[in-house]
Amino acid sequence: MSSLEKDIKINSGNVELDEKIQEWIDWDKNEKTLDEIKSLVLLGDYETLKKRLLCRMAFGTAGLRGKMQAGFSFMNDLVIVQTGQGLVTYIKKCFPNKVDQQRGVVISYDGRYNSRRFAELTATIFINENIPVYFYSKLTATPFVPFAVYHKKALCGIMVTASHNPKEDNGYKVYWENSAQIISPHDKNIQNSILKNLNPLPSSWKTEEAMKSSLLHDPYDEMFKLYFDKLQATIPPKFYKINEEAQLKIVYTAMHGVGYPFVQKAYEISNLKPVHAVIEQRDPDPEFPTVKFPNPEEGKSCLVLSMKLADEVGSDLIIANDPDADRLAVAERDSRTKEWKVFNGNEIGSLLGWWSVKCFKEAHPNVDDMKNCYLLASTVSSKMLKSMGKKEGFNFEETLTGFKYMGNRSVEFMEKGNQVLFAFEEAIGFMVSSNVLDKDGVSAAAHLGTMASYMKLKENKTLCETLEYLYKMYGYHYSLNSYFLCYEPEKIIKIFERIRNWKGEKDSYPSSIGNYKIDSIRDLTAGIDTSQPNRKPLLPSSKSSQMITFTFENDTVLTLRTSGTEPKIKYYSEYCAKPDENNWKEIQDKLKDIVDKTVNELLQPTENGLIQKSD
Structure with missing residues (x-):
C-alpha cells in the first residue's frame, strides 16, 4: 500500500x-x-x-540493463514483471508441448540491490504457468546459469546482474535452450511479447507462495560439483603436479562481487596455492564501497588495494573478477622494471588462446587433430589467434562483438563435430573450453594460474616474458583501445553520420586520416564493405548500433563503435606485424599517431564535449 x-x-x-x-x-x-x-x-x-x-526500456540481445528507479524506462519490479510475463508467453509459444515445458528454466542472481527480488518475481511468473524453475539458492557467478541450462536441458536461463555497471544499475540476461545468449530474432520476439503482456497479473506479485512451490528446485550443489569436475578435466594431469610444486602466490579480488568462493574452489581442484584475497573486496557488497566503477577493465584504478596486498604478501601476480565473475583481469609486476603491468584483454586472450592450444596438444599429440579445432574472437579483438592458427594448424573465425555471437557460433561448430578450444573478446571476456558457452572468469582464473605456474617452473618466464615470446613466434600485435563517454544519443548519431557523409558528400567516407591512407571501410550499420566486390560485408549488419571499421594501407585496423549497454563511443585499433618485424617501439609510436589523428578528425571530442576515459 x-x-x-x-x-x-x-x-x-x-x-x-x-x-x-x-x-x-x-x-x-x-x-x-x-x-x-x-x-x-x-x-x-x-x-x-x-x-x-x-x-520504454527495450529488450535487446543483452536483455535489459539500466538504472534502478521508478518508470517504464528503468529497472524496477513492475518492468521485471512485465518482462517475465512476456518471456514466459514467448517460451510457451516456442515450446507448446507440455512435456517440453517440464524441462523448466534456470534462474539466478548476483549481489546487487534487488537482484534476488527480481529473480523471485521472474520465478513466480514461470511457476504460475506450471513451468519448473531451477532457482539457485545462493549468489551465483553468471557462468553457472548457462552451465545449468546445458546440463538440465532447460528451455532458457535468466541471470539477474548488471555485471560491472555502477551500483545504481541492474540487468536481466537471457540464455536460450542451447545455453548461449539469445540473438535475433529471439530478442525482437521477446520484446514484442512483452508489449503484448504489460498488464501485470495479480498472481505475478505473489512471490511468497511461489517460492514454496514443489516446482522450485535448487541446482546449486549439483551444478557446483559438476562444474568443477568438468573444469578439472580440461587441465592435463601433468599440470596438477606442476601447480603444486610452483606454489605461485596470487592476489585475487572479487571486486565486491560473487567470485571468491568459485575461484577458491577452482584453485583447490587445480592444485594451485589458495589465492590471497583482498579482504575489503572479497565479499558481495551492493555499495561497491572501495571502487568508483566495479569494472576491472578500467585498469590500475580498480587494483589499488590488490597491489597493496601484493606488496605485503610478496606476490607478483594479481587476478580480478568483475562482480558477476564472468570476466577476468590480470596484472603482473614486471621483473625488469618493477612496475605493475595491467594486461589488456587482447594480451590475456593471446596468452590463454596459446595455452588452450598447448593443453589440447598435450592430450592430443596427433597433429591432424588440430584440423577440427576452432578458436574465435570478436571482430574488434586482436587478430593474434588468426596469426597463431596459420602456424599451428587450427581454425580461426571472427564474429560480431559480444559473446552472444561467439556462443551461438560455437554451438554450430560443435553440432558439426568440431571442437571449440577458446573464444575471447578484448573486453576481458574469455571462454576457455566449451564447458560454458559464454565468457567465464572462474575457469579462466584457473587456467591463467596454471599457465603462470608452468611458465615459472618449467620455462623460467613471467607472463610478460611469455607474451614477448609469443610475439616473436607469431608477430607483434599491438593494440590501443579506449572510449569516450557521451550522454546525448543524438550527438552520437550526428558524429557517425558525419563520417558517412564526409565533407558533405552523401555516402562518402574519408580516404585518409592525416598522412595515413585508408585501404577499405566496413560499415556494419549501413551494410557496406568497400573491400568486397559487391560492397556487402561478410558479417551481419544492424542499424540498431553504430560500427565502422577502417583498414589502412599499412595494415592497421581501427574500429569505432557504440556500446550496447553504456553511453560510450569505443575505439579499437591494432597493428599486426610479421614475426620478423622487430621494430616494436616504432610500431607503437605509429599506431598511437594513427589513433590520435583518427579520434581528433572523426570524433572531434573537444567540439562534441566527449569525456575521455581516465585510468
Whole structure:
C-alpha cells in the first residue's frame, strides 16, 4: 500500500502521459517506486515523468540493463514483471508441448540491490504457468546459469546482474535452450511479447507462495560439483603436479562481487596455492564501497588495494573478477622494471588462446587433430589467434562483438563435430573450453594460474616474458583501445553520420586520416564493405548500433563503435606485424599517431564535449 494515500490529480496537458501515469499507479505494487511516481505528480514535474514513462526500456540481445528507479524506462519490479510475463508467453509459444515445458528454466542472481527480488518475481511468473524453475539458492557467478541450462536441458536461463555497471544499475540476461545468449530474432520476439503482456497479473506479485512451490528446485550443489569436475578435466594431469610444486602466490579480488568462493574452489581442484584475497573486496557488497566503477577493465584504478596486498604478501601476480565473475583481469609486476603491468584483454586472450592450444596438444599429440579445432574472437579483438592458427594448424573465425555471437557460433561448430578450444573478446571476456558457452572468469582464473605456474617452473618466464615470446613466434600485435563517454544519443548519431557523409558528400567516407591512407571501410550499420566486390560485408549488419571499421594501407585496423549497454563511443585499433618485424617501439609510436589523428578528425571530442576515459 502506498504511503501517499491522497487522491492524485493527473493533469499534465498530455493525454498519453496522463494515461501512462495512471497505468503506473494502477499496476505498480512496490510502495517505494509507486511513491516515486506519485511524488513527481504532486510536484507537477511532468518533464521528469515524460522521461520515465513515455520511453520504454527495450529488450535487446543483452536483455535489459539500466538504472534502478521508478518508470517504464528503468529497472524496477513492475518492468521485471512485465518482462517475465512476456518471456514466459514467448517460451510457451516456442515450446507448446507440455512435456517440453517440464524441462523448466534456470534462474539466478548476483549481489546487487534487488537482484534476488527480481529473480523471485521472474520465478513466480514461470511457476504460475506450471513451468519448473531451477532457482539457485545462493549468489551465483553468471557462468553457472548457462552451465545449468546445458546440463538440465532447460528451455532458457535468466541471470539477474548488471555485471560491472555502477551500483545504481541492474540487468536481466537471457540464455536460450542451447545455453548461449539469445540473438535475433529471439530478442525482437521477446520484446514484442512483452508489449503484448504489460498488464501485470495479480498472481505475478505473489512471490511468497511461489517460492514454496514443489516446482522450485535448487541446482546449486549439483551444478557446483559438476562444474568443477568438468573444469578439472580440461587441465592435463601433468599440470596438477606442476601447480603444486610452483606454489605461485596470487592476489585475487572479487571486486565486491560473487567470485571468491568459485575461484577458491577452482584453485583447490587445480592444485594451485589458495589465492590471497583482498579482504575489503572479497565479499558481495551492493555499495561497491572501495571502487568508483566495479569494472576491472578500467585498469590500475580498480587494483589499488590488490597491489597493496601484493606488496605485503610478496606476490607478483594479481587476478580480478568483475562482480558477476564472468570476466577476468590480470596484472603482473614486471621483473625488469618493477612496475605493475595491467594486461589488456587482447594480451590475456593471446596468452590463454596459446595455452588452450598447448593443453589440447598435450592430450592430443596427433597433429591432424588440430584440423577440427576452432578458436574465435570478436571482430574488434586482436587478430593474434588468426596469426597463431596459420602456424599451428587450427581454425580461426571472427564474429560480431559480444559473446552472444561467439556462443551461438560455437554451438554450430560443435553440432558439426568440431571442437571449440577458446573464444575471447578484448573486453576481458574469455571462454576457455566449451564447458560454458559464454565468457567465464572462474575457469579462466584457473587456467591463467596454471599457465603462470608452468611458465615459472618449467620455462623460467613471467607472463610478460611469455607474451614477448609469443610475439616473436607469431608477430607483434599491438593494440590501443579506449572510449569516450557521451550522454546525448543524438550527438552520437550526428558524429557517425558525419563520417558517412564526409565533407558533405552523401555516402562518402574519408580516404585518409592525416598522412595515413585508408585501404577499405566496413560499415556494419549501413551494410557496406568497400573491400568486397559487391560492397556487402561478410558479417551481419544492424542499424540498431553504430560500427565502422577502417583498414589502412599499412595494415592497421581501427574500429569505432557504440556500446550496447553504456553511453560510450569505443575505439579499437591494432597493428599486426610479421614475426620478423622487430621494430616494436616504432610500431607503437605509429599506431598511437594513427589513433590520435583518427579520434581528433572523426570524433572531434573537444567540439562534441566527449569525456575521455581516465585510468
